[in-house]
Amino acid sequence: MRSNSSHTFAIVTGASSGIGYAFAEALAQRGYNLLIVSNVPEIHEAAKKLKGLEDERISGLEVVPLQMDLGQQSSARELYEYTKAHNMEVEVLVNNAGVYHDKDILDDSEAFTSLIMNLHMYTPAMLCYLFGQEMKARGKGYILNVCSVTSKMAAQRLGTYGGTKAFLSHFTRALHIELRKYGIHVTDVSPGAVDTGLYSIKPGLTKLGKALGIIVSPQTLARRGLRALFRGRAKTTVPTVFWRVLCFLILLAPTWMLRLIRRFGWF
Numbered sequence: 001m002r003s004n005s006s007h008t009f010a011i012v013t014g015a016s017s018g019i020g021y022a023f024a025e026a027l028a029q030r031g032y033n034l035l036i037v038s039n040v041p042e043i044h045e046a047a048k049k050l051k052g053l054e055d056e057r058i059s060g061l062e063v064v065p066l067q068m069d070l071g072q073q074s075s076a077r078e079l080y081e082y083t084k085a086h087n088m089e090v091e092v093l094v095n096n097a098g099v100y101h102d103k104d105i106l107d108d109s110e111a112f113t114s115l116i117m118n119l120h121m122y123t124p125a126m127l128c129y130l131f132g133q134e135m136k137a138r139g140k141g142y143i144l145n146v147c148s149v150t151s152k153m154a155a156q157r158l159g160t161y162g163g164t165k166a167f168l169s170h171f172t173r174a175l176h177i178e179l180r181k182y183g184i185h186v187t188d189v190s191p192g193a194v195d196t197g198l199y200s201i202k203p204g205l206t207k208l209g210k211a212l213g214i215i216v217s218p219q220t221l222a223r224r225g226l227r228a229l230f231r232g233r234a235k236t237t238v239p240t241v242f243w244r245v246l247c248f249l250i251l252l253a254p255t256w257m258l259r260l261i262r263r264f265g266w267f
Contacts, residue, residue, distance in 0.1 A: 018218050
């Protein structure tokens with residue numbers, strides 16, 4: 001998929017571990033140079049691991065780590081200017097950086113509420129806008145936004161997380177339609193449960209969930225997400241059947257039923 005240029009890069013945000021690292025690894029295997037971004041110093045270790053992927057099939061791989069806080073409204077512009085200053089032509093943009101939680105809205109701090117809104121909405125939208133302009137001018141580009149099945153779940157304890165992911169999902173669909181004629185593929189990958197250690201699930205239940213196909217590995221998610229992206233699909237849900245059924249059932253649930261569940265403390 002990679003263009004014939006030593007300056008052609010794929011950007012992956014939130015790439016120090018988990019899903020983001022898996023996307024970076026999969027893109028490296030496709031031959032892309034990488035600009036990997038995270039707010040933690042572990043991003044430099046991730047770069048070393050990715051550079052170690054070089055073999056006879058992948059040679060001359062460039063991996064650039066950038067430690068940056070993407071939770072500020074100036075972050076997208078700063079990242080864009082960084083690529084300009086370093087003469088990087090961005091062909092692939094993977095907006096993965098984010099934070100997960102399930103918590104009552106008013107129990108969050110003002111700082112966290114601002115952070116999650118910037119990470120899930122403002123920064124990825126502005127990165128799409130800035131890099132999308134260049135992709136449009138070139139007539140080629142790929143944008144993958146990591147959304148979530150919770151974008152379909154207007155339920156308690158997921159108000160902020162699911163709400164921000166709903167914006168990103170709707171925004172991505174609009175971009176997919178608008179930019180396709182310019183040679184730009186835009187895809188929403190909506191994971192359900194992914195084995196990243198973010199959830200407080202016992203190892204035995206995680207193993208069972210993976211066996212049933214309810215929980216997937218970050219590598220499986222990255223592989224399916226990129227396959228959908230390069231094939232020009234608008235959206236893919238990973239895993240597919242279980243989460244689509246669950247989302248459908250939640251959409252059917254009347255509000256009074258959700259209030260009853262809340263009243264008895266079932267969730």
